[in-house]
Amino acid sequence: MLASMQQISVSPVFVGRGSEITELTDALRRAGTGSPQAILIGGEAGVGKTRLLEEFLCRAGDAGALTTLGSCLEVGAEGLPYAPLAAALRRLHRALGAELEGAAAGSEGHLARLLPEFGEADGEPNDEYGRARLFEHTARLFERLGADRTLVLAIEDLHWSDRSTRELFAFLVRTLHRSRVLLVATYRTDDLHRRHPLRPFLAELERLRTVQRLELARFGRREVAAQLAGILGTTAPDRQLVDRIHRRSEGNPFFVEELATAVQDGVGAGLTDSLRDMLLVRVEGLDEDAQRVVKIAAEGGSRVEHALLAAVLADDEEALIESLRAAVGANILRLDGDGEGYCFRHALVREAVSDDLLPGERHRINRKFALAVEAEPLLVPGDALPARLANYWYHAHDPARALPAALEAARAARRRNAFAEQLGMLERALELWDAVSEEVLANTLRPYDWAETYPPGSCDHGADDCESIQLVDVLAEAVVAARRSGDRERGLSLARRGLRLVDEAAHPLRAAWFHINRSRMLDSLRRSGSNEEIDYALRLVEHLPPSAVQADVFALSAGRGVIKGPGPEHIELAERAIRIAEEVGAHSVELHARMTLGYLRYDVLGDTEGGLAELAGAVDRARTLGVPDVLLRGINNLANMRRGLGRPEEAVALAREGLEFADGNGLLRNIGSILSGNLLEALVDLGRLDEAAEVLAACEATGLTDGHVEFLDRIRGDLALLNGDLAGAATALARARASDRQGEVQHTVPISRLAVALAAHGGRPLDARAELLAELGREQRLGYESDVYPLLVEGATVEADNRGLPQAGPGRAEALAAIAAAAAELRPRAPLHHGWARLLEAELARAEGADTPEQWAEAVALLRTTGLPHPLALALARAGEAELVAGRREAAAELLREARELASGRGDRLLAARIAGLVERGGLDLAAGERPAAAAAPAPSVGDSFGLTPRERDVLRLLARGWTNRQIAEELYISPKTASVHVSNILGKLSVAGRGEAAALAHRLRLFPDDLAPAGS
Template identity: 55%
Template sequence: MLGGVETRSVSPVFVGRDEELGALHDALARAAAGEPQALLVGGEAGVGKTRLLEEFTAAAARRDAVVALGGCVEIGADGLPFAPFSTALRALRRQMPEELAEAAAGQEDELARLLPELGEVRRGPRDDEEGMARLFELTARLLERIAARRTVVLALEDLHWADASTRHLLAYLLRTLRSGRLVVVATYRSDDIHRRHPLRPLLAELDRLRTVHRIELGRFNRTEVERQIAGIFAADPDPAQVDDIFARSDGNAFFVEELAVAAQDSCGTGLTDSLRDLLLVRVEALPETAQRVARTVAEGGSTVEYRLLAAVASLAEEDLIEALRAAVGANILLATPDGDGYRFRHSLVREAVSDDLLPGERSRLNRRYAEALEADPALVPADQRATRLASYWYHAHDAAKALPAVLDAAVEARRRHAHSEQLRLLERAMELWDLAPEDVRAALRPVDYAEVYPPCGCDPATTPLRYLDLMAEAAVAGRLCGERERALKITRRALRLLEEDPDPLRAAWFWVQRSRLVQNTGRGDGWKELATAQELVRGLPPSEVHAEVLAMVAGWSMLHEPGPDAFSAAERAVEYARMVGARDIELNARLTLGGLLVDAGDIDAGLAEIYEVRERAAVFGEVYVRGRLQVNLPSHLEGIGRSREAVEVMREGLEITRKLGLTDSEAWVWANLGESLHSLGRWDEAAEAGINSERVGQSAKPRAFRATIHAHLALCRGDLAEAGRQLAAARAYLGTHDSVPQQELRLDHVAIGIAAGEGRLIDARATLATVLNRGFPLGTQRYGWPLLLAAATAEADALGLPAAEPGRAETLERIRDTAKTLAANVPVWQAYACWVRAELLRAEGRGTPDVWAEAVTAFEALDRPYDLARVRHRLAESLLAPGCDEDARERAAELLRLAGAVADHLGARPLADSVALLARRARLTLSRVPEPAALDPAESLGLTNRERDVLRLVAIGRSNRQIAEELFISPKTASVHVSNILAKLGVAGRGEAAAVAHRLRLFPAEAPPVQAAG
């Protein structure tokens, strides 16, 4: 409508910024090569951030990049949740509809939280622990897929106004993006970032990322100011005038424009040095109607839609258009890019106009905005409606209208996983509660506003909403967004209120929340709070709260104190959840029950329960239960020695957790995979799995597990220093507030091994004594047997050392007595029991070939190559006792050859050294002269075993990502292997490599080669 209006205060000449623009263009080039880029552009207000961004995005578009611009939207003092991402995704959908639809396929119901146009938001569990992380992961993956074949520039403006959820999403995106032709550019006002500004911690965090580059825009020098003024005047300016403008603007590009236009319009005389006066002078020069429209736009938010403005301004359409034409012509207002609304050309002018409003004028304008939006909700986009209406009514100081509007906005924020904004809105609702009339509060219903906390036996459709319901919502929102201290304060206040007006179920629910928060903040293990909740519900009729308390008690006990009490709590949780129809609690409790059954030795029944939960959770779409199941099931399989089966389950688990965006669950699956691969003797893959676990996970406990895996690998390979570093890292991740036996036993096992390897037998004994004093809870035999073995082996290796004799007999006796108490109900732990018994006899100088032969036989039936190699070495050692015959020597030599081959393959240096030393002492030759055999073509080409595996998949047309998933390596590692293979084969591409493999019959059992993926 007003697109042809001249904007003469914007210089047509782009001045300076060569270095900064060059950095942006370099980032664009690297992104086009497949390396995603992230840049933060900071500078004071008016220094030219937007102009630089416009220049860069225009150049990017000319290079066929897709540009998606999103700005943080301010309404009063409020920001809209995820506003810049929603706007940018909407722009991508307009420009790349097919690509975005394909990238979002299967996850539309989740991604609709950011882009409502994708469909209906799926209703998740009431207390979705991973909801926000899942949304973030799916968003990152969406952008990677969209940018897979075409360069995309995602430009986000005005981060200083960003809501907390936007900041969290941006941080996640910049931490996790590793592929795609994507450039993320974000701007912010550096002069607004005071010491307590919420953006400051984010900037500090991003500064630590090597993948994020900071660009700081400084002010113009005099030469640049002169060029800018010449562009505005379209003529060479008077040097004296340049000196004056440069001195007064201090090189700020926006102030230069304002002063230049003021001078050109002959209104520079009498202009004060006050910044506010400088910004208002041209507004005050507008006709009165245009000034009124400008004031109306200033209070409406960063951008105001034309139809909303028309409803609020109360002007005839012709008068409104004339006023807008005057404001746009004076370059005070600009039409938005889509032509649907108006904004101030610069936010500094908007702030000056808004600050110039009288208090009554501001509240009156907000009321008019609220009334217009209430009368016609279609005046603003659907995803902004609730938040804007809440803000308008709040700033109109009308508690009766503001309270329900704020609560509606909180529900919308919760639906979008914008929990930080939900918490802020709920705190605002609590502020308004006593100010709102009683009849307004009485009309509010829990069914509309209290999702996370059922109203305990009351009908939520007829019972009035209570202040405690708001506190419950706020407590959960605080926990989910990481504001745990605020959440703890809310639960403390709630429990004080419940002391005055007792309600056992409500109190129990709040104690459960405190238990979670205490654990999350590192203040304890949460049991005292759970025990209080359990006592409060004791004897009460079944309810959802009762079922949740029991499920939480069972889950806590399974990790900390497994036994009959845990089993009883799990059974009752399942029963109560069924009675009240709480399916999510039922499935969660059944998963716990199945795990307790497995740990108690009823393996078939326990696994049957877990597999049934897996089927039902998939049918009903219970995301949290599915994520937990992908972690627990393979862990239980590993615990009973079924490592290969566990690996197969985890293949599926990785696919499921990735698809659902469950990053922490995926991290746990990778960590568990590392443990199982270590058991199977696939140590390089185990190390890679550990790295992947750290790459995708955000919380500390999966990282602790990963560090434990690396510590164990380093110990087995003889790198005691690295094992010590990884052990220290694992302990740091776990902290001291929540001791879980399975974690402590893993770490103590490694600590004993390190101490023994460094000759610190006394320290190894001290660690063992601490463990034995604590005892081995039910179900911890999978950690107990290896630990006892490490301690017994340390004693046996120290046999004959005088310093080791004091305390030896007592230590061996304690190990032997403890071993009698550990379950050995499956072959793997029966084998360990044989091994521990053999090491104890060796420690007493009573080891015999028969004892070691029993251990070898037990491990030969298992898929544990490293363990088998170790017991074979010990059997060989016992066979080579003084006076042994030639048959014994030949058998020992064969055992050592087998053990040495495994040790060399795995890089298990201590075992390899022990095998070689024993062979030298016995004067045995372990190497054999190989029989003549046909030369392996792969060996002649110099291919390693891993490169053969990769080439086999290349030959059947697998992409790098598919290769990575099948071999449990990263796509980058797969790419490196492919490059090495191409070089060794002397070919230019994957298709030629597949042809060579086929021609040389490297993989005769495979299908004929197909065209390799690009």
């Protein structure tokens, strides 16, 4: 029936847009080489975005590409998530059939949340991790479809997109790597007011290398003339007509078509300058019945099904068909892409028709749509039913029907992991709540699904009350939706409103639930107040009967102790959380608490093996239960603990397992950065720097830079420093510090250690000391011996290297005392820790000029048992230096040879250069007994990285002896002015403030081994 309708093609020729077509075609070509592309096409309403897209998709299809298209609906911003992606997939399903099902194999349960045709949705929880999995599996589907040919996915009218669609589109742009996929989206520029959500979205996407943004300009006179020629069927339209239409349309192609049609209909002279009137002229030219059909269709949505329109109109079928034929023939309506319904030829026409309705008319028409859909739900697609019904009742101004419909639409959005749309519908319900009587609420709202928001046992307001939904329940669900959608500021506000409604004396569990959710959101925002929220919740639930909320509060409080300073009370809280969670069946809470307890046993009780066993047992149980987020937390913590105990090989295996599991479950971008950080640290410990560089490159390629960026940036700094790249290390350090807003010890200590090392190698010992003292001034460092010991050794090395320098005197005793005091607080519990402790004791003795070869030998012996190249190489170098001072040259050569091999094998260019300086100063020959593999190119001099010329090195040597410019000039046979210029250049290249700092740097780095004593010693 519908297929027989004929539609007038107002503009049968494609005009202009040559450069835009070229850019789209070039992007298609690049995508075809395995470099995915994204094109964002903007322009005002009516400027020709759709026509350009249609032309390009036709050409791409002719070139062998697989194309699909989905359009955002105006209703999208009000609770209908993923509409364009679902439409695009539905078109692919009709076109490809079994091929699409094959590409979706293994992901059907996830993809069913987008497209019901894939079958039943999986039974996984609707949480933020489920959303991440949905996004990951969608990306994989498009990657598979683009494996053998280029896939073009086009989305129209992005300005109407729901937030979930925008986030999924952005995810595809960022994560489709090495895929033959081209993403194209159009949007209206004139709709983007200052606070429109698409503005920051577009700005963020534009930063990506693969994203291009095209802005369509209006037509010039020549293009308007070509368009008119096509419409009017003439090769040379009247010049005056072209001028008049160009002037009145201002080059907008849609307005050109409307004006040209008016001319054809003989009403050109009667048109007003009002845009709305111009848009309505063609509608007003229809007969009364056809106008009525058009007006009702305008309230049906961006797309309205034929069967639904017939049900609402309740007219004779033949009369309806004639009215629709007239509307389609007049180019007001057109058949939709599925051939099952209608949409307006242009959204501007629909807006004009809808705006022309009286308020009462709009309410009445929407009511008819709502009643028709309630009577026959199959009139609309099942995935769109809840949101469509909610919107019809809302615009019908019937709060009693709109409120339950909004809640049902929120539930439907939650089931699809579309939390932003869920939040929007819940906020609508909150808006409508006071407009609905208590009696109506009790009779129309179905029982609340407690398990989705409150864990079992948290309904503490009476059994009868638990059978009906209350306002606080809607607020609670909205809090969770806000947190899961990332709108944590809104979540905090909603939780505050919920707390105002809750009588905490009568309902302490509910109040505690809101407090712990505020704590989680404050943590995510990296804002203060999180601990206070947990403490308050703890006071509320401490003496209550067992419940899941109580167990959660205890577990969170115990976990907070791990970060802020653990004690026996936190062990007790973790154990109570485990007992209660077991009793009430809160399995995830129990596993979280067991993982926390494992760390607390390790940290507080010093029970290393017991803590490892507890944590490993919880990880094994999480594997059995299949709880992805809990399992990944456990794997991450276990890898970190084993690496800290000097077992990096085990840490590497665990971190790789975690990354593989995260990738397979769509969680790689949620936790991949911290897992990668643990893997990187372990690889650096093992001296496998090439592998570490590959992991960092993979992090960049897959976009693992959103969470824990300070972790990855700090490791970049470590790698740069090992390579002697001081500038690169400084850049990475600055980025790490800018990102580390939470100040957790597991990040601050390694960051401070990098800062101390960088300042020391840059010849700024006072800055290095200040960095060290600032970190040691923090409250808690227990449990992080593997990070704190290297920091203390680095600080002690600075003081030892600068002993005797005049500028190092003030504050030196304070620094050494602070290092010793911090060391006394640590509890070494593994061979690695004991080796670090001996190394630190020897370094502190060297700072006082009292170290002995025996002290260094003890540190070497302990560190040999770890099998790690570092800090063994450092201990060997120090031991060799001590033997050289003692006059035992053969022993020194043996130790330094081994140290050099380890340092070079690990890629530690700075330590290798220091060893080379010792060898040169002592006149040692390390060739004897050397293995052939060790005969690599000599390690570079530290001074090489500063870019000093030979003459500048000569000047620096004399400057380091404390000579004046005149003395330097006389020695080198140059003028004092030339000597002054050289000194200025040297200070700039060394990045030091004065001659004293330059002398200290030259001495500490042993740039001139023959000059054994520093200036002023």
